[in-house]
Amino acid sequence: MLFHTEAHADRVAVLLPGGERLSHRELAARADVAAEALRGTDLAAVECDNSIGSLVAYLACLRRHVPVLLVDAGLDEGLKDTVQRQYGVSVVYRPAAADWVRGGGTAPRLHPELAVLLSTSGSTGSPKLVRLSRRNIQANAESICQYLALSDASRAITALPMQYSFGLSIIHSHLLAGGSVALTPQSITERGFWDFFRASECDSFSGVPTMYEMLRRLRFERMALPSLRTLTQAGGRLAPESVRWFAELAAQRDWRFFVMYGQTEATARMAYLPPDLAIDHPDSVGVAIPGGSFELRGADGQPVERNGEIGELVYRGPNVMLGYAEAADDLALGDVQQGVLATGDLAERDAAGLHYVRGRTKRFVKVFGLRMSLDDIEGRLRGSGLDVRVTGRDDLLVVAGTDAAAVASAVDGIASTYRIHRSALAGFAVETLPVSAAGKVLYGNLLEQFDTRKASA
Numbered sequence: 001m002l003f004h005t006e007a008h009a010d011r012v013a014v015l016l017p018g019g020e021r022l023s024h025r026e027l028a029a030r031a032d033v034a035a036e037a038l039r040g041t042d043l044a045a046v047e048c049d050n051s052i053g054s055l056v057a058y059l060a061c062l063r064r065h066v067p068v069l070l071v072d073a074g075l076d077e078g079l080k081d082t083v084q085r086q087y088g089v090s091v092v093y094r095p096a097a098a099d100w101v102r103g104g105g106t107a108p109r110l111h112p113e114l115a116v117l118l119s120t121s122g123s124t125g126s127p128k129l130v131r132l133s134r135r136n137i138q139a140n141a142e143s144i145c146q147y148l149a150l151s152d153a154s155r156a157i158t159a160l161p162m163q164y165s166f167g168l169s170i171i172h173s174h175l176l177a178g179g180s181v182a183l184t185p186q187s188i189t190e191r192g193f194w195d196f197f198r199a200s201e202c203d204s205f206s207g208v209p210t211m212y213e214m215l216r217r218l219r220f221e222r223m224a225l226p227s228l229r230t231l232t233q234a235g236g237r238l239a240p241e242s243v244r245w246f247a248e249l250a251a252q253r254d255w256r257f258f259v260m261y262g263q264t265e266a267t268a269r270m271a272y273l274p275p276d277l278a279i280d281h282p283d284s285v286g287v288a289i290p291g292g293s294f295e296l297r298g299a300d301g302q303p304v305e306r307n308g309e310i311g312e313l314v315y316r317g318p319n320v321m322l323g324y325a326e327a328a329d330d331l332a333l334g335d336v337q338q339g340v341l342a343t344g345d346l347a348e349r350d351a352a353g354l355h356y357v358r359g360r361t362k363r364f365v366k367v368f369g370l371r372m373s374l375d376d377i378e379g380r381l382r383g384s385g386l387d388v389r390v391t392g393r394d395d396l397l398v399v400a401g402t403d404a405a406a407v408a409s410a411v412d413g414i415a416s417t418y419r420i421h422r423s424a425l426a427g428f429a430v431e432t433l434p435v436s437a438a439g440k441v442l443y444g445n446l447l448e449q450f451d452t453r454k455a456s457a
Contacts, residue, residue, distance in 0.1 A: 001138060001176075002137060002138050002141050002172055002175060002176040003059070003062045003063055003134070004028070004063075005024040005027055005028050005059070005175050006024055006025045006027075006028035006029075007024070007178075008023075008024035008025075008152060008178035009023065009024060009025050010023045010024070010025060011023060011024055011152055011178055011179075011180070012024075012180045013026070013027045013175060013180050013181070014027055014052060014055065014180060014181055014182075014183055015155075015180060015181070015182040015183065015200045016052060016183055017183075017184055017186075017192075017196055022052070024175070024178065027055075027056070027059070028059075028063070030052075030056045031056050031059035031060045031062075031063050032060070032063060034056050034057055034059075034060035034100075035060035035061075035063055035064040035066075037060075037091070037099075037100040038060060038061065038064045038066050038091065038100075041064075041066050041090050041091045042066075042067075042088070042090050042106065042107035042110060043066070043067050043068075043069065043087060043088060043089050043090055043105070043107035043110065043331070044057075044061050044066050044067070044068045044069070044089065044090070044091050044092070044093070044100075045068065045069040045070075045071060045084055045089040045091075045092045045093070045103070046058050046061065046068055046069070046070055046071070046092075046093045046163075047071055047072070047073035047080070047092065047093060047094050047095060048070055048071065048072060048073055048095075048161060048162045048163040049072075049073040049074065049095045049185055050158045050161065050162055050167075050183055050184060050185045051095050051183065051185065052183060053093070053095045053098050054073070054093065054095050054162060055162065055171070055183065057093035057100070058070065058162070062115065062116075062134070065115075067110055067114045067115060067116070067117065067331070068115070068116055068117065069083070069084070069087065069089060069116075069117040069118075069129070070116065070117070070118055070162070070163040070168070071083065071084075071119070071163055072161060072163050072419075073094070073095050073096070074419060075419070076416075076417050076418075076419075079417070082127060083119070083127045083129075084103055084105065085105065086127050086327070086328060087105070087107065087117070087127075087129070087325070087328050087331065088105035088106050088107040088108060088328050089103045089105045089107070090102065090103055090105050090106065090107060091103055107328065107331065108328045108329055108331055108332060109331070109332040110331050110332060111131075111322070111331065111332050111333060111334050113133040113134070113135070113322060113334065113335070114131055114132075114133065114322065114331060115132055115133050115134045115136075115137060116132040116137065117129045117130070117131060117132070117325065117331075118130045118132065118163070118165055118168075118264050119163075119264075120264060120265075120324070120371065120373075127326065128324060128325070128326050129324065129325040129326075130165075130264045130265055130321045130324060130325075131321055131322040131323055131324065131325050131330070131331070131333070132267055132321055132322065133321075133322055133335075135318060136267045136318070136319050136320070136321060136322070137172055137267055137319075138176075139267070139291060139317070139318035139319045140169060140172070140266070140267035140268050140269055140289075140319035141169070141172040141173045141176045142176065142290075142291070143269065143289040143290045143291050143292065143317075143319065144169060144172075144173040144268070144269055144289070145173050145176055145177050146290045147272055147289055147290055148173070148230065148232070148258065150173055150174065150176075150177035150179060151177055151178070151179065152177060152178030152179055153179065153203075154174055154177055154179035154180075154203060154204065155174070155179055155180045155181070155182065155200065155201060155202045155203050155204070155227075156170050156174050156179070156180075156181050156182070156202060156203075156204045156205075156206065157181070157182040157184065157193075157196070157197050157200065157202045157204075157205065158170070158171070158181060158182065158183050158184055158185075159188055159193070159205060159206060159207055159211065160206060160207065160208070160235075160369065164235075164369065164370060165262070165263075165264040165267065165268045166206070166208070166234050166235050166262065166268055166369060167206075168268065169262075169267065169268030169269060170206055172268075182196060182197070182200035182202055184196050188207070188211055188214060188215065188218075189214065189218070194223065194225070197225065197227075198224075198225065198226075198227070201227040202227055202228070203227050203228060203229040203230060204228070204229065204230040204231070204232065205228065205230075205231055205232075206231075206232040206233070206234075207232075207233060207235075207369075208233070208234065208235030208236055208366070208368055208369025209233065209235065209236045209237060209238040209239075209242075209366075209369070209394065209395060210367075210368050210369070210395050210424070211368075211369075212233055212238055212242060212246065213238075213239075213242060216242065216245065220249075221249055228253075228255060229255055229256065230255060230256045230257075230258070231246060231250060231255060231256070231257045231258070232257075232258045232260055233246075233257075233258070233259050233260065234259075234260040234261060234262055234268075234269070234369070235366055235368075235369025235370075236366035236369055236394040236395065237357065237394055238259065240282035240283040241282070243259055243278055243282035243283070244278070244279055244282040246278075247275070247278035247279045247282065248279060250275065250278075251279070256275045257275050257278055258272050258273065258274075258275060259272070259273040259278060259282075259284070259285065259286065260272045260273070260285070260286075261285035261286070261355075261357065263341070263343060263371070264321075264371070265320065265321045265337075265341050265343075266292075266315060266317065266319050266320055266321070266341055267319040267320075267321065268319075269289055269319070270288065270289060270292060270294075270315045270317070270319075270341075270343075271285045271286050271287060271288055271289060271292075271294070271355060272285075272286050272287070272289060273285060273286030273287075273354070274286065274287075277354070281354055283356055284350075284354040284355060284356050285347075285354075285355050285356070285357055286354055286355065287353060287354065287355070288315070288317070289317070289319075291317055291318060291319075292315060292316060292317030292318075292319065293315070293316050293317065294313060294314065294315055294316075294349075294355060295314050295316075296309070296310070296311030296312065296313060296314070296347060296348070296349060297311050297312045297314050297342070298311045298312075299311075307348070307349055307350055307351050308348055308349075308350065309348060310346050310347065310348045310358055311346070311347070311348075312342055312343065312344070312345070312346060312347075312361060313343045313345045313346070313347040313355065313357065314340065314341065314342050314343065315340075315341045315343060316339055316340050316341075317339060318339060320337050320339045320340060320341045321337055321341070322334065322335045322336060322337065323335070323336030323337050324336075344360055344361045344362050344364070345357045345359070345360055345361070346358050346359040346360065346361060363375050363443070365392045365393055365394050365395075365396070365397065366394045366395070367392075367394070367395055367396070367397060367420060367424050368395070368420070368421070368424065372397070372418075374390045374391065374392060374397075374443075377390050377397070377414065377418070378390040380417075381399075381410045381413065381414075384413070386401075386406045386409055386410045386413070387401055387402070387403065387406055388400065388401035388403075388406055388407055388410045389401060389433060389441050389443065389446060390410075391443040391444075391446045391447045391450075392447065393447065395424055396424055396425075396426065397414060397420065397424060397425050397426070398426050398427070398428070398446070398447060398450050399411050399414070399425070399426070399427040399428075400427070400428055400429070400430055400433070400446050400449075400450070401429060401430070401433075402429065402430060402431065402432065402433065403429065404429040407427040407428065407429055408427060410427065411425050411426075411427040426450065426454075428449075428450055428453060430446070430449065433446070434446060434449075
């Protein structure tokens with residue numbers, strides 16, 4: 001099982017930038033030592049920074065059967081404190097201190113199947129959490145191992161944060177397979193990242209759309225990466241033209257390029273596009289992962305049977321979360337979802353059984369792979385006295401308002417509070433906000449206005 005990594009004995013589990021290597025047996029031993037600090041703990045939190053300390057602390061919680069909340073170590077302190085207080089976290093691992101710190105909270109009754117808590121909206125630090133069980137994590141890791149054909153020779157690098165479900169799934173699947181992960185907090189724009197990749201002989205790279213677009217600008221095709229065999233992409237829609245570019249490059253180099261689709265609510269992964277289909281179907285998310293299935297559901301709640309018709313994408317599988325938590329008492333709830341997840345994405349299916357995501361039913365976007373609630377961000381800004389509206393699409397947040405100073409202040413606030421790079425932020429002032437006959441803001445119209453201004457600039 002995933003949590004008993006010592007079963008892989010002396011095979012390398014973790015590689016560190018300083019040259020240190022830990023076997024699976026050594027990693028398990030470190031986790032068990034760290035778990036001693038968890039005696040008497042109801043609910044723990046681990047502040048993550050892709051360090052060995054954060055990984056060991058996380059595994060310690062899993063092995064001790066202590067439910068754990070994962071948060072970004074670099075997140076705004078106020079946002080971290082809010083979610084930790086709300087759920088009664090009693091002990092926190094802080095990598096800056098390289099130790100556990102007592103939080104003083106008292107958790108309510110916890111369901112025995114509860115294992116991991118992840119934020120639904122990444123770096124916004126939303127107090128709405130996804131409740132995952134050990135079965136959810138195990139099932140998704142097994143599926144990923146199967147369709148990616150991972151083995152004890154597989155080696156990945158942590159280009160993604162471990163508190164993000166995509167990044168965490170890479171760690172889970174490689175440890176389960178008996179493979180290894182090269183742990184680094186460095187960015188793909190830093191030379192040290194690629195030096196470490198080569199020195200560690202990593203055979204796979206995983207990233208979100210923004211990262212892949214960045215790789216094209218970095219002239220990825222010119223990089224010398226002799227150990228690379230597999231590329232995987234998820235965390236939002238990569239432009240079809242870029243999918244085809246990477247698929248063609250992969251075909252030339254005898255690599256595999258997987259486009260994948262997932263949500264935190266499904267632990268991580270729900271679909272993948274077989275590499276041999278990427279060139280001809282660059283806008284498809286593919287087929288359901290092993291053990292899962294899809295159906296399309298119309299506005300009337302009935303299945304959409306005809307190919308080419310759009311409906312909400314509904315997923316079924318053992319990796320579907322137990323449910324959400326919006327308050328401490330929700331941690332006592334059991335399996336509310338019963339293996340079924342209405343994704344909130346609108347999709348269609350073709351005659352070959354491939355799925356294509358065409359839009360969303362709610363106001364969410366993915367920025368650098370992290371799902372963010374536009375309503376949540378807008379509400380926080382307006383609560384601080386900034387009369388602005390927030391719209392956008394994947395990898396772009398747009399702030400609009402009638403006061404240019406308020407718009408500029410809001411953009412600054414989003415960048416600092418949510419740690420979003422300026423390249424994914426934009427703001428503009430309007431004379432009046434477009435509204436419907438019912439008085440509701442027309443967010444699509446705002447985005448169109450922004451695109452028009454940008455095109456004419």
